[in-house]
Amino acid sequence: MVDYSRFEHIGSSSDEDEQPAEPWEAQQRRIQERMAGGGGFFVPTTKDLTAPRLDQTGWRLDLHPEDMGRGLRRVFRQNPHTFEPVVHEPTGTATMWGLPDEDDEGGGMATMMRRMSTQFLYMDRETPEQQFVNVLVERKRGALARGRDEAAQGRDLVVRVALAEFWRRSSFEELAPSVWRRLRVSGALNLQQLHDRVLGPAMGWARNYHGYFYTDFTEGAVWCPLGECNAVDMMHASHLIVGALEPSETTLGELLREPGDRIGYTYDLGDFFEHVITLEEVVDASASTGAVAVLGGAMRCPNEDGDGNAKYQEEVLDHWLACEGVVGDVPPRFAVGDRVSFFESKECFGTPTWSAAVVVQGPFWGGDRAWAYRVRKDDDGDFYCVPCDRDDFVKSLDPGWRPPDESRERAAARALRDACSKRVDAMNVRPGAFDPAEFDLEACRARVRDAIGSKASAMEGAKQSTASRAASR
Numbered sequence: 001m002v003d004y005s006r007f008e009h010i011g012s013s014s015d016e017d018e019q020p021a022e023p024w025e026a027q028q029r030r031i032q033e034r035m036a037g038g039g040g041f042f043v044p045t046t047k048d049l050t051a052p053r054l055d056q057t058g059w060r061l062d063l064h065p066e067d068m069g070r071g072l073r074r075v076f077r078q079n080p081h082t083f084e085p086v087v088h089e090p091t092g093t094a095t096m097w098g099l100p101d102e103d104d105e106g107g108g109m110a111t112m113m114r115r116m117s118t119q120f121l122y123m124d125r126e127t128p129e130q131q132f133v134n135v136l137v138e139r140k141r142g143a144l145a146r147g148r149d150e151a152a153q154g155r156d157l158v159v160r161v162a163l164a165e166f167w168r169r170s171s172f173e174e175l176a177p178s179v180w181r182r183l184r185v186s187g188a189l190n191l192q193q194l195h196d197r198v199l200g201p202a203m204g205w206a207r208n209y210h211g212y213f214y215t216d217f218t219e220g221a222v223w224c225p226l227g228e229c230n231a232v233d234m235m236h237a238s239h240l241i242v243g244a245l246e247p248s249e250t251t252l253g254e255l256l257r258e259p260g261d262r263i264g265y266t267y268d269l270g271d272f273f274e275h276v277i278t279l280e281e282v283v284d285a286s287a288s289t290g291a292v293a294v295l296g297g298a299m300r301c302p303n304e305d306g307d308g309n310a311k312y313q314e315e316v317l318d319h320w321l322a323c324e325g326v327v328g329d330v331p332p333r334f335a336v337g338d339r340v341s342f343f344e345s346k347e348c349f350g351t352p353t354w355s356a357a358v359v360v361q362g363p364f365w366g367g368d369r370a371w372a373y374r375v376r377k378d379d380d381g382d383f384y385c386v387p388c389d390r391d392d393f394v395k396s397l398d399p400g401w402r403p404p405d406e407s408r409e410r411a412a413a414r415a416l417r418d419a420c421s422k423r424v425d426a427m428n429v430r431p432g433a434f435d436p437a438e439f440d441l442e443a444c445r446a447r448v449r450d451a452i453g454s455k456a457s458a459m460e461g462a463k464q465s466t467a468s469r470a471a472s473r
Contacts, residue, residue: 187253
């Protein structure tokens with residue numbers, strides 16, 4: 001039996017005894033006034049706190065009562081109705097809604113700490129950052145609606161798509177050599193269809209594997225399937241993109257109207273493969289068919305999960321340029337019959353064990369993402385595979401041995417061979433081969449044709465292009 005007398009000293013209160021909670025409006029007013037004195041992010045307004053927030057006469061952030069605004073960037077304390085996007089020089093473009101780089105003391109660390117400390121406060125409401133950007137979203141949506149009659153939606157567009165970093169470098173400099181495709185598409189194609197049915201297959205990306213987003217360089221507007229795409233890299237979206245338009249609600253012709261117009265297309269929110277889409281021609285209405293055509297291109301796209309444009313340029317394309325694309329002319333360090341010592345294992349306390357052997361084959365692709373020699377061990381006659389070109393794995397037993405002289409071109413060819421070998425297992429690489437210069441126009445057209453004809457998509461289930469006459473040539 002439980003002795004409840006032990007709990008008699010514990011007091012309790014009824015609802016009548018409790019002090020009434022401070023009204024929500026009073027809490028908001030108190031917090032706003034306190035923050036106004038420290039950072040000036042309160043925009044004076046006569047709007048009642050319970051009125052709709054999208055009020056053109058003023059602006060007031062809707063803060064949670066426990067959110068004191070610590071770490072909230074200054075840009076989000078402005079009135080979003082009058083906000084002017086930050087433009088990057090020398091291109092004159094804006095990205096990520098034109099928001100400035102970290103503008104407060106503490107920078108990215110302060111932003112991260114704020115996100116961690118407030119993430120549970122805004123489970124059922126918009127964060128101050130989302131409130132701000134959602135106004136920009138509505139501003140862009142309104143501008144698109146007003147200009148819809150002037151958009152080239154019923155006409156075909158000839159566009160050039162090329163891998164080029166634009167966010168961090170604030171430029172449109174393409175990779176060298178350029179990885180590009182020239183396409184003819186209908187201006188009525190929406191951005192979601194463009195990604196799934198045309199851009200991804202034409203470039204050579206694996207379909208339904210990674211997330212994506214578009215950028216309008218005029219004011220940095222963003223289109224991203226935040227609520228629809230279930231790709232694993234979409235977990236980065238909340239850190240990168242505060243708010244976005246849905247790609248399915250905007251057509252390509254609404255964004256690209258005059259030759260020279262550009263938008264950004266970023267594939268893979270983890271690795272960031274950035275593309276620039278440039279309008280080259282608006283086809284006359286009488287000659288427009290609504291069909292999708294791949295007109296040309298050069299170089300294969302990078303491997304999936306490949307760490308972005310800069311890494312691909314450094315590890316693959318720079319070496320490809322240095323050796324003029326020659327991969328096969330790579331002299332081996334050791335020949336069949338050479339006596340070598342190879343690294344076999346580490347004994348206790350990390351003491352390395354080296355074993356004498358003779359080279360019986362090499363170099364060859366030994367799997368495990370490495371070129372290798374096959375050697376026969378002296379003491380037991382067993383065969384082993386050891387990585388090529390690595391002094392920490394295999395060394396000569398001949399005291400007079402010297403590595404073969406290598407020109408800059410041969411050294412680059414060796415580096416290119418190794419870089420290509422590491423990429424053969426990627427999802428978008430045909431088995432056993434990765435050639436940076438590979439581009440088959442007919443194969444590219446076939447991928448686009450298959451994507452247009454497919455009704456399956458892991459992102460959204462069955463869907464069909466609204467451009468009913470769309471077909472690849």
